[in-house]
Structure formats: structure tokens, C-alpha cells
Amino acid sequence: MILDGKVPSGPIETKWNTYKDHINLVAPANRRKHTVIVVGTGLAGASAAASLGELGYNVLALTILDSPRRSHSIAAQGGINGAKNYKNDGDSIYRLFYDTVKGGDYRAREGNVYRLAQVSVDIIDQCVAQGVPFAREYGGLLDNRSFGGAQVSRTFYARGATGQQLLLGAYSALMRQVDAGTVKVLPRREMLDLVMVGGRARGLLCRNLISGEYERYAADAVLLCTGGYGNAYYLSTNAGNCNVTAAWRCARRGAYFGNPSFAQIHPTCIPESGTHQSKLTLMSESLRNDGRVWVPRQTGDKRNASDIPESDRDYYLERRYPAFGNLVPRDVASRAAKAVCDEGRGVGATGRSVYLDFADAIKRLGEDVVRERYGNLFDMYQHISGENPYQAPMRIYPAIHYAMGGLWVDYNLMSNLEGLFVLGEANFSDHGANRLGASALMQGLGDGYFVIPYTLGNYIGGTRLEAVTTDHDAFKEAQDAVDKRIKGLLASKGGKSVKELHRSLGRVLWDRVGMARNRAGLQQALKEVTGLRGEYQKNVRVVGEGQTINKQLEYALRVDDYMEFADVLVRDALDREESCGCHFREEYQTEDGECQRNDAEYAYVAAWEFKGRDQEPALHKEPLEFKSAELKQRNYK
Amino acid sequence: MSTMTVKVRVWRQPSPDKEGRLVDYTVGNVVADMSFVEMLDVLNEQLVAAGEDTVAFDSDCREGICGSCGCVVNGVPHGPGTGKTACQLFMRAFTDGDTLVVEPFRAKAFPVLKDLCVDRGAFDRMIAAGGYISANTGAAPDGNQLLIGKEIAEKAFDAAACIGCGACVAACKNASAVLFVSAKVGQLSYLPQGQPERYRRVVRMVDQMQKEGFGACSNEGECEAVCPKEISTLHIQIMQRDYLRSVLRGA
Ligand SMILES: Cc1cc2nc3c(=O)[nH]c(=O)nc-3n(C[C@H](O)[C@H](O)[C@H](O)COP(=O)(O)OP(=O)(O)OC[C@H]3O[C@@H](n4cnc5c(N)ncnc54)[C@H](O)[C@@H]3O)c2cc1C
Ligand code: FES
Numbered sequence: 001m002i003l004d005g006k007v008p009s010g011p012i013e014t015k016w017n018t019y020k021d022h023i024n025l026v027a028p029a030n031r032r033k034h035t036v037i038v039v040g041t042g043l044a045g046a047s048a049a050a051s052l053g054e055l056g057y058n059v060l061a062l063t064i065l066d067s068p069r070r071s072h073s074i075a076a077q078g079g080i081n082g083a084k085n086y087k088n089d090g091d092s093i094y095r096l097f098y099d100t101v102k103g104g105d106y107r108a109r110e111g112n113v114y115r116l117a118q119v120s121v122d123i124i125d126q127c128v129a130q131g132v133p134f135a136r137e138y139g140g141l142l143d144n145r146s147f148g149g150a151q152v153s154r155t156f157y158a159r160g161a162t163g164q165q166l167l168l169g170a171y172s173a174l175m176r177q178v179d180a181g182t183v184k185v186l187p188r189r190e191m192l193d194l195v196m197v198g199g200r201a202r203g204l205l206c207r208n209l210i211s212g213e214y215e216r217y218a219a220d221a222v223l224l225c226t227g228g229y230g231n232a233y234y235l236s237t238n239a240g241n242c243n244v245t246a247a248w249r250c251a252r253r254g255a256y257f258g259n260p261s262f263a264q265i266h267p268t269c270i271p272e273s274g275t276h277q278s279k280l281t282l283m284s285e286s287l288r289n290d291g292r293v294w295v296p297r298q299t300g301d302k303r304n305a306s307d308i309p310e311s312d313r314d315y316y317l318e319r320r321y322p323a324f325g326n327l328v329p330r331d332v333a334s335r336a337a338k339a340v341c342d343e344g345r346g347v348g349a350t351g352r353s354v355y356l357d358f359a360d361a362i363k364r365l366g367e368d369v370v371r372e373r374y375g376n377l378f379d380m381y382q383h384i385s386g387e388n389p390y391q392a393p394m395r396i397y398p399a400i401h402y403a404m405g406g407l408w409v410d411y412n413l414m415s416n417l418e419g420l421f422v423l424g425e426a427n428f429s430d431h432g433a434n435r436l437g438a439s440a441l442m443q444g445l446g447d448g449y450f451v452i453p454y455t456l457g458n459y460i461g462g463t464r465l466e467a468v469t470t471d472h473d474a475f476k477e478a479q480d481a482v483d484k485r486i487k488g489l490l491a492s493k494g495g496k497s498v499k500e501l502h503r504s505l506g507r508v509l510w511d512r513v514g515m516a517r518n519r520a521g522l523q524q525a526l527k528e529v530t531g532l533r534g535e536y537q538k539n540v541r542v543v544g545e546g547q548t549i550n551k552q553l554e555y556a557l558r559v560d561d562y563m564e565f566a567d568v569l570v571r572d573a574l575d576r577e578e579s580c581g582c583h584f585r586e587e588y589q590t591e592d593g594e595c596q597r598n599d600a601e602y603a604y605v606a607a608w609e610f611k612g613r614d615q616e617p618a619l620h621k622e623p624l625e626f627k628s629a630e631l632k633q634r635n636y637k
Numbered sequence: 638m639s640t641m642t643v644k645v646r647v648w649r650q651p652s653p654d655k656e657g658r659l660v661d662y663t664v665g666n667v668v669a670d671m672s673f674v675e676m677l678d679v680l681n682e683q684l685v686a687a688g689e690d691t692v693a694f695d696s697d698c699r700e701g702i703c704g705s706c707g708c709v710v711n712g713v714p715h716g717p718g719t720g721k722t723a724c725q726l727f728m729r730a731f732t733d734g735d736t737l738v739v740e741p742f743r744a745k746a747f748p749v750l751k752d753l754c755v756d757r758g759a760f761d762r763m764i765a766a767g768g769y770i771s772a773n774t775g776a777a778p779d780g781n782q783l784l785i786g787k788e789i790a791e792k793a794f795d796a797a798a799c800i801g802c803g804a805c806v807a808a809c810k811n812a813s814a815v816l817f818v819s820a821k822v823g824q825l826s827y828l829p830q831g832q833p834e835r836y837r838r839v840v841r842m843v844d845q846m847q848k849e850g851f852g853a854c855s856n857e858g859e860c861e862a863v864c865p866k867e868i869s870t871l872h873i874q875i876m877q878r879d880y881l882r883s884v885l886r887g888a
Contacts, residue, residue, distance in 0.1 A: 129777035133793040140784030172769035
């Protein structure tokens with residue numbers, strides 16, 4: 001099937017305004033009659049729930065965590081883009097749009113990206129109004145820094161905790177609506193199934209994570225704002241509770257999964273130190289503003305960093321990409337780090353890391369300025385590694401970080417299932433095959449504050465929605481199915497823990513569907529994933545009971561979903577016989593080892609339809625057209 | 638890398654209405670680079686292998702910013718050391734053979750749900766009682782229209798850094814939540830955007846705090862000492878001053 005993204009016609013600059021001028025509306029007095037469920041309270045969910053509550057809808061907001069404020073968005077460090085051009089350095093909406101499409105290696109939908117660049121400006125204003133303490137200059141103006149893949153300074157930040165401050169802003173707007181009685185927050189709830197009635201998403205089934213009881217909620221629309229699936233790879237920079245469950249359960253109900261193999265690997269993370277490790281900690285991309293990346297020129301040079309003279313160092317990013325230097329996009333920087341380590345020039349005990357060095361910055365700016373810019377990141381590095389980055393360079397290595405892939409949505413952010421909207425990292429999104437830094441926060445808030453209030457109104461205002469209550473058979477069917485799954489897992493007393501099997505799955509994905517992929521490896525991965533899925537079913541051991549807090553059970557359900565999801569992730573990587581962005585197929589590279597796209601055959605979004613466990617999924621395509629950003633080989637030299 | 642073995646005495650309580658008690662475990666193969674919660678992961682893997690229910694504890698980001706994790710280790714919320722959460726407490730703080738007594742954050746307003754998990758919903762309810770600026774989506778003026786000096790922005794950030802973990806409450810002998818409330822009140826009252834609701838906000842939040850059953854402040858400063866973000870008790874003075882002013886004004 002050829003999918004239609006439903007992008008409005010007309011010039012790209014006016015599409016969104018024309019759209020807004022002609023959509024269906026819901027009258028203020030009628031809004032409270034419509035219940036909307038928002039699953040997830042990160043930036044996307046909190047901003048959506050707050051804005052819809054303000055409009056007068058009756059909103060239910062669920063999160064796994066004990067408070068909306070703890071959602072994974074809280075951990076974002078570096079910043080958020082906004083095309084304000086406050087620096088007078090040539091930024092514009094068009095340029096942000098262009099950088100994002102190019103950064104994504106021409107695998108995103110132009111209409112959406114342009115709209116995102118347009119609303120980016122309003123996001124900054126909205127956050128300031130909420131009291132987000134963005135960094136300021138002495139004169140009181142908002143300050144900016146630079147991020148990868150751009151030659152302008154358009155990133156707004158709040159020290160190294162931008163995500164925290166933005167989320168606390170959205171959370172406060174959300175709690176204001178709780179105060180006003182328009183939003184009800186349901187913490188410690190996990191969505192375990194989507195309920196479809198009459199071909200539309202009309203509710204969900206969740207588990208109360210304290211009592212273990214099943215709860216049914218009916219609504220006129222369901223908004224999935226459940227974040228990304230990086231944890232499928234076991235180790236990632238994501239928070240422990242990030243998962244694919246909500247999205248995958250919707251996929252099992254018929255929602256198409258877009259570009260699942262587009263998983264971003266972030267170049268600057270603290271390297272793995274042992275098997276006990278439960279996560280990899282990111283060192284923000286903003287550090288590449290002032291830090292210089294290098295390895296020794298010679299293989300096997302085991303001297304201390306400080307004993308290696310300038311002439312024996314290779315600042316390989318500055319050497320290979322003089323125009324962008326240390327600020328090349330993430331996919332490019334990650335592969336370059338892998339390449340030097342593969343050559344045997346990596347540093348540290350394992351040889352799988354490179355230096356990120358601040359000595360020059362400290363010399364140029366003084367330690368105080370460096371501390372003011374990055375103090376909390378330096379502290380975090382020191383806490384974790386036990387080394388002082390003011391004195392010796394940091395050691396970093398790439399790690400799984402962000403999911404560009406996600407449920408397929410059209411211009412309205414609606415999936416192929418009517419009434420199921422997907423926002424933030426959970427959708428396949430605006431980032432194509434590679435996301436630029438500081439653009440996820442922008443997208444989450446753009447979707448929640450400025451897009452969904454219009455597109456949801458258009459849907460509800462233009463659709464005849466029959467009354468549905470939780471007595472409907474569809475709810476019972478969903479509950480019975482979930483109950484059966486849970487009982488099955490609780491009865492499973494095999495020989496391996498959930499963690500062990502998850503770690504094995506992660507190993508396969510990282511080795512074969514990570515920074516470099518090839519046909520033989522992917523075919524092998526497909527077999528290995530099938531094997532692990534079978535083993536999981538037979539041999540996992542789940543302890544504890546159902547009617548109480550049971551974190552092992554929660555984890556077991558999520559890994560069960562990764563086991564199914566991994567299959568489509570691998571197939572997607574296998575299907576795409578080209579290299580683009582994060583998806584580097586070794587068979588398709590330019591002479592100097594860069595991605596070789598194949599626009600004639602692969603300029604499409606791959607949207608996968610689930611056909612049953614252990615069955616081949618069906619591939620649907622949304623062709624991509626590039627009218628405003630000319631298709632070109634990416635060049636950061 | 639050399640490994641160590643530690644004894645862990647953990648609070649086990651099946652549910653809010655059942656009795657709890659400390660249970661002893663031994664955890665081997667602990668390395669210095671492991672975080673405290675990763676050590677609990679290792680303990681839980683042992684329990685899974687033995688077919689026993691695991692120790693329930695909350696954690697999410699594991700980098701000290703979400704405020705999910707939190708328990709009392711050897712009598713100190715988030716354990717020994719300053720300026721960090723339990724997930725950023727590393728086992729290099731301990732030595733081979735040490736005993737770690739691990740308990741939940743205790744306070745009347747934080748009922749224990751299971752083992753180390755407590756209900757901190759009261760914090761959300763205090764924020765809902767005015768811990769915000771009323772700024773409807775889409776109605777904001779240009780971000781640079783309001784000039785905010787660097788010092789003010791930094792001061793607001795220092796207060797806004799609070800992660801809402803609840804260690805301040807657990808450390809206080811009165812189980813007071815004033816550090817948490819004053820951090821939010823402070824942040825918003827330093828900023829020009831927060832002025833219109835300044836006095837109404839402080840009264841509502843403080844009243845809610847009392848309703849939730851948190852105790853009064855007796856200036857012990859224990860809260861600041863354990864705060865992972867080292868939030869200053871100076872905000873408490875600002876809060877108390879604003880509260881008095883608004884009561885006098887009859888706000
Ligand atoms: C360490 C780190 C640093 C980052 N730094 C930056 C940065 O500087 N700039 C930038 O632009 N981006 C950054 N990112 C990316 C960005 O933070 C995320 O992409 C973004 O915050 C995702 O927001 P979200 O609202 O889509 O999802 P999340 O914030 O992940 O929220 C998901 C929500 O859904 C809930 N949920 C999930 N599943 C279920 C379920 N089944 N049932 C109920 N609830 C569920 C969760 O509990 C949570 O509330 C960073 C990411 C990481 C990991
Ligand atoms: S797990 Fe987030 S602060 Fe510890």
C-alpha cells in the first residue's frame with residue numbers, strides 16, 4: 001500500500017496557516033464532553049495534556065512513573081533549538097528546516113519539518129512565560145549556544161539541565177490544569193493495550209502498578225506520548241523505564257511502525273565499564289562547542305594523554321571535516337569514533353574510547369567560564385568515572401540514544417488508526433534518518449503545545465463519535481488477553497532472568513544493527529532474534545506476584561515486547577539497501593567512507609504492519625518528495 | 638578490577654498495610670564503579686536466581702536528575718557524601734565487608750507502598766496548589782521582550798534545580814517539606830513572570846503543605862545537607878517573608 005502523509009497543498013511557507021484556517025473546530029462549550037487520554041507525561045505528553053486542558057477538553061494523563069515530572073525528558077541536557085535569529089548570524093525558519101532535513105539525510109517529510117521550524121519560535125516564548133530559567137546574557141537577553149549540524153547559534157539552554165527545566169515548565173502547566181479540574185493525572189499506570197471500537201481508537205487498558213489491578217479508560221481519542229525504544233538495545237542513554245510497549249501494543253492492533261531501524265547513536269557517552277552497568281550516561285553534545293576530540297596518531301600509543309605531544313595527536317574530526325569540525329552531526333561523529341577505535345587507536349583500558357579534551361578551552365576561557373557552562377556535566381563525569389575532567393581529558397564512546405523511528409503518523413500526527421495520535425519521540429517523526437541535537441525537545445513541545453491542539457480538534461470536530469463505555473466487549477477482550485499474558489509470565493520459572501535475556505538481545509542489536517550494518521550480519525541477527533524470542537517464551541524466570549508492585553513483572557512485559565519488536569527492527573535495516581544517516585550499510589558507502597544514499601529506490605518511509613507473532617510483517621511505503629530542500633549528498637567538509 | 642562483598646540490611650514491607658522489617662543479605666562481586674542502585678540490581682538478580690521476590694525500589698534516569706530513586710543508607714538520605722542521589726552514589730564510597738542499612742524515606746506524608754517505594758504524591762498536590770505561572774499556550778510575548786539579568790536568571794535556576802526526590806523531608810526530624818516548597822516559591826518569585834501570582838501562590842502552597850501532614854521548620858538545616866542539588870535554605874527565608882507579607886495583606 002502507498003501511504004499518504006496528507007500534507008496540505010500550497011507553498012511550504014503557508015501550508016500550516018492555510019491548514020489552520022480551514023480545519024474543523026470544536027466549540028468551547030462542547031470540549032468538556034470529549035475525553036482525551038494522553039499516555040505519557042514527558043515533554044510531548046505534558047505539553048499536550050496541559051494545552052488540551054486549557055482548551056476545555058476532559059483529559060486523562062497516564063504515566064508509569066510516580067510523578068509526571070520524572071519522565072525521561074527530564075534528563076535532556078544540552079538545549080532546544082529555536083529559529084529566533086537573536087544572534088543575527090543568518091538563522092531563519094527556512095534554515096532550521098533545511099538543516100533538519102539535511103541532517104536527517106533526506107528521509108523526513110518536508111511539510112512536517114517546515115511546520116516544526118515555524119513553531120520553534122513560539123516554543124521559546126511559551127517556555128519563558130512559564131518561568132523556565134533559560135541562560136541569559138548580562139544585558140538580560142536570552143543566550144544561545146551551537147549544536148551539531150548547524151553553522152548558526154540557535155540553541156537555547158538552561159545550564160546543562162535544559163530538559164529538566166522545560167519539563168518542569170510543562171509539568172507546572174499540567175498541574176495548573178489539574179488544579180483547574182480539566183486534567184486528571186494517573187501516575188504509576190502502564191498502558192498494556194489499545195482498545196479499538198468501530199475501527200477507531202476509543203480507549204485503553206492499563207495496569208495499576210501499585211495494586212496490580214487492571215483499569216479501563218474510554219475516550220474519544222488516544223494520544224501516545226510514550227517516548228523512544230532505545231532500551232531495546234539493553235544499554236542506552238535512556239531512562240530505565242523507557243520502553244516500546246505502548247507503541248508495540250498499538251502496532252499489534254494495526255498501527256504501522258515507521259523506520260524502526262533508525263536508532264540514533266550518540267557520539268559522546270561515558271564508555272561502558274563492566275557487565276553490572278545498567279545504563280550509559282550521555283555527555284551532552286554541547287560539550288563539542290569547546291571540547292576537542294582526538295586519539296593518538298599511532299596505534300598502540302599507551303602514554304597518558306598529557307604525555308602525548310600535539311604532534312602525536314590526531315584531531316580526526318577537525319582534520320576530516322574542516323567546515324564543521326567537532327560539530328559534525330551525530331551519525332558522522334559516531335562512525336568516525338568507531339573507525340579510529342577499529343584501527344586500534346582507541347584509548348582507555350578497553351581501547352574503545354576517544355578523548356574529549358577541554359585543555360584548550362580552559363586555557364582560552366579560564367576554568368571558571370568552563371565550569372559555568374558545563375559544571376554539572378563535569379561533576380557527573382567525575383562522579384561516574386572517578387576522574388577529574390578539568391585535569392585530564394574525558395573519555396567518551398558512542399551509545400544508543402534516540403529513536404528516530406516510531407509509529408507512523410500523517411501531517412495531523414494521527415497514525416493509520418483513526419483516533420490514535422502519536423507525539424514526541426514515539427512517532428517516526430521529523431528527524432529522518434538522523435536527528436540533530438536540540439531538536440527532540442523542540443519536536444516534543446512543538447507537537448504538544450502547537451500542533452495537536454489544532455489537529456485533534458479537526459478530528460473530533462469532523463467525526464461522528466458514538467458513545468463508548470468501558471463495558472464494551474472490546475475492553476473485556478483486551479483485559480482477558482493482558483491477563484493471560486501476565487499469568488503466563490508469572491508462571492514462567494525458567495532458567496534465565498529477564499535481565500540476562502534482555503542483555504543477550506541488546507548484544508545482537510548493538511553488534512549487528514548498530515553503527516555499521518551489512519546484509520549477512522542482519523540475516524544472522526534475524527535468526528538470533530527469533531531464537532531469543534523462543535528462548536524467552538520457554539526459559540525466562542519471573543518472580544513475585546501480580547497483585548502488588550512487581551518491577552520484575554513490569555520489566556518482563558517490556559522485554560517480551562522488545563523480543564517481538566526486534567524482528568521488525570532488523571527487517572527494516574535489511575530492507576533498506578542504502579546508507580542514510582544512522583543507517584550505515586557497509587555495502588553502500590562513498591570512496592571516503594560516507595553514506596551512499598539511493599534516492600531513486602529508497603526515498604520512502606518504511607511503515608511496517610504487524611501480521612502476527614513469528615510471521616513476516618508487511619511493508620507499506622510513503623514516498624518522500626523534496627521540493628524545498630534539494631536532494632544532495634550531505635557534505636560537512 | 639578487585640571486587641568486594643557487602644552486607645545489606647534492607648527494609649522489606651509487602652504492602653502499605655502490612656508490617657515491615659529489616660532483612661539481611663550478602664552481595665558479592667561488588668565493584669567500585671557500580672552505583673548503589675546497580676548494587677541493588679545485583680542483589681535482585683541473586684533473589685531472582687533463588688526464586689524470591691525482589692526488593693522494590695524506584696529509579697529511572699540513573700543520572701541524578703529525575704528524583705525517582707531515594708532511600709536512606711546508613712541513616713542518611715541518598716547515603717554518604719554530598720550533592721548526589723542514590724543512583725549517583727558509587728560503591729567506591731564503601732569498603733569490603735561494610736554493612737549497609739537501607740530504608741525507605743520515612744514521613745507521615747510519604748506512606749510506604751512496598752519495600753523502598755514510597756508515595757510522594759503530596760509533592761504533586763503542592764505544585765498543583767499554585768506552583769506555576771498561569772501562562773496559556775500560545776499567548777506568550779517574545780522571549781526577549783522581558784529582560785532578565787544574568788544574576789536573576791542564575792538565582793532562579795539554582796532554586797529550580799530541585800528534583801523533587803523528597804530527601805529533604807526524610808532528613809528532617811519534623812518531616813517538613815519547606816525546602817521543596819521554598820525552592821518552587823523562590824524560583825517563581827525571583828522572576829518577573831512570577832510576580833502577579835506571587836503572594837497568592839505562597840499562601841496556597843504553604844497551606845497545602847500543612848494539609849498534607851508535613852511538619853514545621855525548626856531551622857535545623859538537615860535538608861540542605863542531604864539535598865542532591867544543594868538547594869539553599871536561603872529560599873526558606875524568602876518564602877517565610879512572602880508568606881507573612883501576604884497574610885498581612887490578607888491575600
Ligand atoms: C540523556 C539524554 C539527553 C538528551 N538531551 C537532549 C537535548 O539536549 N536536546 C534535545 O532536543 N533532546 C535531547 N534528548 C532527547 C529528548 O530528551 C527526548 O527525545 C524527549 O525528551 C522525549 O520526550 P517524549 O515526551 O517524547 O517522551 P519521554 O520524555 O520519554 O516520556 C515518555 C512518557 O511516557 C510514559 N510511558 C511510556 N510508556 C508508557 C506506558 N506503556 N504506559 C504509560 N506511560 C508510559 C513514561 O512514563 C513517560 O511519562 C536527550 C535524551 C537523553 C536520553
Ligand atoms: S534514578 Fe533518577 S535521580 Fe536517581
